[in-house]
Amino acid sequence: MTLAEKAYVSLRKDIVEGCFAPESPLRLADLSERYGMGFSPLREALNRLQAERLVTAESLRGFRVSAQSLAEFEDALQARLLIETEALRQSMAKGDDAWEASVVAALYALRLQTRRQGGDVDELKLRHHTFHRALLAACGSDWLLDFFERLYAATERYRIPALLSAGPQKRDIDAEHGAIADAVLARDTPRAEALLRDHYLRTAEAIRSGMAPA
Amino acid sequence: MTLAEKAYVSLRKDIVEGCFAPESPLRLADLSERYGMGFSPLREALNRLQAERLVTAESLRGFRVSAQSLAEFEDALQARLLIETEALRQSMAKGDDAWEASVVAALYALRLQTRRQGGDVDELKLRHHTFHRALLAACGSDWLLDFFERLYAATERYRIPALLSAGPQKRDIDAEHGAIADAVLARDTPRAEALLRDHYLRTAEAIRSGMAPA
DNA sequence: AATTCTATAATTTTCGAAGATTATTATTGT
DNA sequence: ACAATAATAATCTTCGAAAATTATAGAATT
Structure with a gap:
């Protein structure tokens, strides 16, 4: 390198x-x-x-x-919803057994880390990213995956401060991921899309509430 | 600079x-x-x-x-349709008078150049790009516009060889652009989307037929 | 003849310094 | 005291050479 x-x-x-x-x-x-x-x-x-x-x-x-602002974040969030719902749809339409297995594996690894008390937060972020990418990985579009990576990095900048100042976690994020994976593996496209959408909207809400309106 | x-x-x-x-x-x-x-x-x-x-x-x-291939082109085309239909929808929802005027101006300038015999092909490409960007410019999303620019450049690479080896032009591209602009200015969202979609699919067909299946 | 090894050449990558521009401080004049 | 100007410093940008790596050509070997 x-x-x-x-x-x-x-x-x-x-x-x-x-x-x-x-x-x-x-x-x-x-x-x-x-x-x-x-x-x-x-x-x-x-x-x-x-x-x-x-x-x-x-x-x-x-x-x-680059500057950060609530408007920028909302823009990135909307773009993410557009890109990821489409990529998820295609991924679910095209994914094969190996793809399903990779989703299961990513979810399992993510859960291990979330449940590990005092675990490495870097490792957690990595596994979170890996899980969300695994969901879309079979979509077959290099462009959509490229946009996903861009938007993930752009929104991650907002997510991290919110995570650190995380108040009383009212969400069971493991359960949200699990539900998404279940719907995906069951090839229930509408439900998977709705769950993914909710997942992001909840994260967005947490970020908004923890962010000074710039 | x-x-x-x-x-x-x-x-x-x-x-x-x-x-x-x-x-x-x-x-x-x-x-x-x-x-x-x-x-x-x-x-x-x-x-x-x-x-x-x-x-x-x-x-x-x-x-x-970067390498070129039919698969790459189809991928970029699909991504373009996703991005541009969404951006167009939002642009039509949010665009004000100044935006409408910029669309009219871009269409007018484009038509002048297409009708100019033996005109500068660089200028024509520039005005074509300007028109298509003007349609989306009011969408309010930096990310969508950024993706549009990326995909435009990526597909332009395929369009140019096809343009040069253009056989008998069966299409009236001026008319296609005009129809899109009409629907956009009339705020007829479904029609505008359909016309934009057809416009790209026809261009894609022309490119496919002029391209060795790599 | 094919293969490995070596020497040479071509190319990329990196550094350190010189050149160019912007920012800061000091100076002068009103 | 304040504004304008000059001098200084800090910073970015670019070049040219050195270092590192890869590609090529030729010789030696099997």
């Missing part, structure tokens, strides 16, 4: 996880020290992230972490 | 227009001579284009123009 690739992975992770505040400048000298590499690989990574809308660039003024 | 931005614009244009064959390697020494700049700005542009899926990169083996 080249330095530019490492820079991309590290920067992306740190931005999505909120290590840098939104709109804060990403100065090359700082990044160079933080990640232990020269300017070139960092600039390449920043350019990739710019195309993904995680950072913004202004000519001769460098890069910044 | 920085050199890296110029490199991005030039490279993107040349790739979309097919100046480089699909899968052909994009060697830095060649590009450096072609565009008259050093490696750094070129690599930055290539990284951005990689994130847009117009080029692919392999560690330590450089960049290539």
Whole structure:
């Protein structure tokens, strides 16, 4: 793996996880020290992230972490619902036994981690992402999966602060995931879509309530 | 405008227009001579284009123009229909007078160019793009517009070869655009969607028939 | 003749410095 | 004191060379 690739992975992770505040400048000298590499690989990574809308660039003024706002989040949420319901529909229409098995496996692994007290939160986020991608993986469309990844990263930035300041968890998220998986495996498309939709709308509600109206 | 931005614009244009064959390697020494700049700005542009899926990169083996295939095209087409019908619906629901005026203006400018004998084909492509974007511009979703731009570029690569080898034009494309604009301005959502859909499906048919099944 | 090994060449990737631009501070004048 | 200007510093951008890797060609071996 080249330095530019490492820079991309590290920067992306740190931005999505909120290590840098939104709109804060990403100065090359700082990044160079933080990640232990020269300017070139960092600039390449920043350019990739710019195309993904995680950072913004202004000519001769460098890069910044993209801004966050409630409007931006609502936009990403709506786009997610559009993309994911369609991808889920197609995935359920086309998925084979191996796909079903991967959904079961992802759900199982996710549950193990949610129930593990004091478990690694990074691992939990990874397994959550894996489960949601597994649901859509058989849709057969590279473009839809690409958009899913973009939107997942964009909304993850909002989800994480909400998770950390999570008050009394009124939701049984394991149960929600389980219900979605059940409907998916039963090939009950309308129910699966409705459950997935509810799942996201509830998360959105939690994020809205925990977010200052910017 | 920085050199890296110029490199991005030039490279993107040349790739979309097919100046480089699909899968052909994009060697830095060649590009450096072609565009008259050093490696750094070129690599930055290539990284951005990689994130847009117009080029692919392999560690330590450089960049290539993305491959083309019928399957890829069909995938992009389906994604386009999903994104654009939704964006059109919202645009028609939210668009104000200024938006309507911009649609009329874009259609007018497009017609002028299609009727101009021996006109600049670059200008025609630009106005075509402008018209289709104008239709969606009022949708209010940055994400949907972003996806539209991605998919437009991805499918443009297929459309251009088909246009050049255009046989007897059985279609009256001006009329198709006009009909779409009429339905849009009349706020007849179902009709507008159907017409836009037909418009793309006809273009797709033309491309399929002009393309070796890869 | 085919295969492995070696030497060479071509290419990508990275660094460090120079050039160019923007931001900040100091200075001057009113 | 305030505004405008100049000097300074900080930062981004670009280049050219060095380092690292991959591809190619030729020689040696089986």
